Amino acid sequence: GAGVSQSPSNKVTEKGKDVELRCDPISGHTALYWYRQRLGQGLEFLIYFQGNSAPDKSGLPSDRFSAERTGESVSTLTIQRTQQEDSAVYLCASSLSLGTAISEQYFGPGTRLTVT
Amino acid sequence: GEDVEQSLFLSVREGDSSVINCTYTDSSSTYLYWYKQEPGAGLQLLTYIFSNMDMKQDQRLTVLLNKKDKHLSLRIADTQTGDSAIYFCAERFGSRDDKIIFGKGTRLHILP
Numbered sequence: 001g002a003g004v005s006q007s008p009s010n011k012v013t014e015k016g017k018d019v020e021l022r023c024d025p026i027s028g029h030t031a032l033y034w035y036r037q038r039l040g041q042g043l044e045f046l047i048y049f050q051g052n053s054a055p056d057k058s059g060l061p062s063d064r065f066s067a068e069r070t071g072e073s074v075s076t077l078t079i080q081r082t083q084q085e086d087s088a089v090y091l092c093a094s095s096l097s098l099g100t101a102i103s104e105q106y107f108g109p110g111t112r113l114t115v116t
Numbered sequence: 117g118e119d120v121e122q123s124l125f126l127s128v129r130e131g132d133s134s135v136i137n138c139t140y141t142d143s144s145s146t147y148l149y150w151y152k153q154e155p156g157a158g159l160q161l162l163t164y165i166f167s168n169m170d171m172k173q174d175q176r177l178t179v180l181l182n183k184k185d186k187h188l189s190l191r192i193a194d195t196q197t198g199d200s201a202i203y204f205c206a207e208r209f210g211s212r213d214d215k216i217i218f219g220k221g222t223r224l225h226i227l228p
Contacts, residue, residue: 035218042122042220043159043204056215091159103147103208105216107159 002026004108006092012114013082021077021111025094032075033105034067035091043091049075082115089113120207120219127225134192136222138205141186148181149206150190153221159204163190192224200226 005024013019025032034046045059049069060066064083069075079086089112093105121139128134140148145167152162165172165179165188172179178191192199202221209215 033216042202043218045217048215093159103216104149104161104164105151105159109158 004092004094004106006090006108006111008111009109010112010114012116015084015115016081018078018080019082019113021079021090021113023075023077023092023094023108025073025075025092026106027073029094029096029106030072031095031103032069033093033095034075034077035093036061036088037091037110038088046077046090079113082113084115087113087115120205120217122203122205122219122222124220125223125225127227128195129227130195130197132195134190134195134199134224136190136192136203136205136224138188138190138219139186140188140205140207142207142209143183143186145207145209147208148179148188149208149216150177150179151204151206151218153202153204155201162203195224195226197226200224 004026007022011019030051033048036044036046047054047057047060047067051072052069064080067077089110091110092108095103095105119141147164147166149164150162151159153159163174163177163179165181170181176193180189202223204221205219206216
């Protein structure tokens, strides 16, 4: 299994609860990205990491959203006090970066979050 | 601002050519990409073009880049039913080497 993996694949939660989504990037990929895809809509950039640092957090929709990455590997996206509008598929992608020509992003299968 | 614009839907008859258009904002973009998302599957890189190129051809795919107008297009020749998917245009910002912004995607529907 050399691809990007995400867990859980599906998560149903009650409004107001916190959720944690996990992404395991491809080994050796230093750049990691989180996107949100609402039903029938396009990709919405949330945040990206270069190593363990997040140079750009501008896409996080509110302060209820946070993300961290450790060991230049696993990343978690945490949504506190979930709201129904948080329901979406959350996609993670990783890429080689800095010095790699095309910086192709490899996407995980996504976590489908449903807030009831 | 940082924005990549695409039309949301395109319907094409099987066998015809499909042309999906995209406009982007950053004149210093280094790479521009087309990603494909098939039903129930993840996004995958379809093709890309470096900003110093005007055109790139890869089998049935032709990418055209107009830097002056910041316009990118993807042409699929002899469109097949297997080409039904959402096609995302993406821009890699020249000033922020790892930041890639995606458009909202164009859903390509193939008519029999």
